[in-house]
Amino acid sequence: MASHSAASVTQGSEARGPRERMVIHAADLIGRDGVAATSIGDVIAASSAPRGSIYHHFPGGKTQLMTEAVRYAGDFIADRLGTLRSHTAADAVTDIGDVWRRMLINSDYQFGCPVLAGGLARRTEPQVADVAEEVLTQWTKLVASRLVVEGVDVDRAGSLANLIVAAIEGAVGLCQTQRSVEPLDNVIRELALLTQSVATA
């Protein structure tokens, strides 16, 4: 872990070209401050990218940069969800929680979910929100199918996955607000208990 900002979604970004670095650091900043509060200048500064080539790489301007950043964050998290090696549904929930737990603590509770942040920006940045919507749907399906594999009834899995995604997103926001992991820990414990009982039923 090189710098402070390597705490969230920026791991290994140094090795890449300016364009990709901009996208990665944009995702990081959106997770911290939201879409509206993240300026192109901020992204350039964070990624040590050249000022002069933004509109070369991103002719669509800020909207394009934010859009790609939300998609990047979505894939980044989806990858992590895909590689979890838990063996029960309850463990899977705990592991998903740990992914966020780590990012919160490593960023000193500054980094939240760039995807939800994108979704909340619908009025000013509808295209960004559209991508966020896709990603959230994908995440929920990923969680649901995982629950099914671990023994949860198919009819229940969708609604339970919805609860898990919503509760974790909300808990991450509470953790940012309170600068504490406690909300997430409570939520994960409750979700794991519930998931276990549903999977066993």
Place this chain on the structure above:
Amino acid sequence: MASHSAASVTQGSEARGPRERMVIHAADLIGRDGVAATSIGDVIAASSAPRGSIYHHFPGGKTQLMTEAVRYAGDFIADRLGTLRSHTAADAVTDIGDVWRRMLINSDYQFGCPVLAGGLARRTEPQVADVAEEVLTQWTKLVASRLVVEGVDVDRAGSLANLIVAAIEGAVGLCQTQRSVEPLDNVIRELALLTQSVATA
């Protein structure tokens, strides 16, 4: 219901003075667009308030206006939570969900939680986030004590209330993103089921 913006937190704001109208409409706009994307000019336009007296009423500028708005929204929702007349813990959860359900639908899914929005703005507006933190803690305690009254074990109530608040906050964000009540409906159904089983135990 007079105007479109009367759909969220702005009911009866016409009858009040300019200062209070500004606070109410600031809360409304923060719930829609977040703190950073809400400008003083937007608030003035929405509340039909006089341009010249903002810094007379709010010498602390935008920060003060946003701070008071988040507090107002917090009290507004807390009042509603206080007047719910449900008789079981599960019904209480459903009623809380209905409060948000209505605001989402009436605003065409544009209005989300101003308090969480304030909490997410900590880096740029720490004072606003501090108020948001207070409010969220208050809400969680309100829910927890209600659960206890309805038969939930005291040791469990805090953690369950945390889940309920986090899940609803997250669900509201998902509803805004997807322009649909489905996430909230799923979450409320799951939470009601869980709460019922915990209250009965």
Place this chain on the structure above:
DNA sequence: GTCTATACGAAGATAGAC
């Protein structure tokens, strides 16, 4: 309490040179 005018800076975006 409310107005107008204005200062100041930040941010998105474009043009044209290298």
Place this chain on the structure above:
DNA sequence: GTCTATCTTCGTATAGAC
């Protein structure tokens, strides 16, 4: 691909008159 202007719009905030 990258740089340096530059334009424009917007947003916060202040000053001073009414």
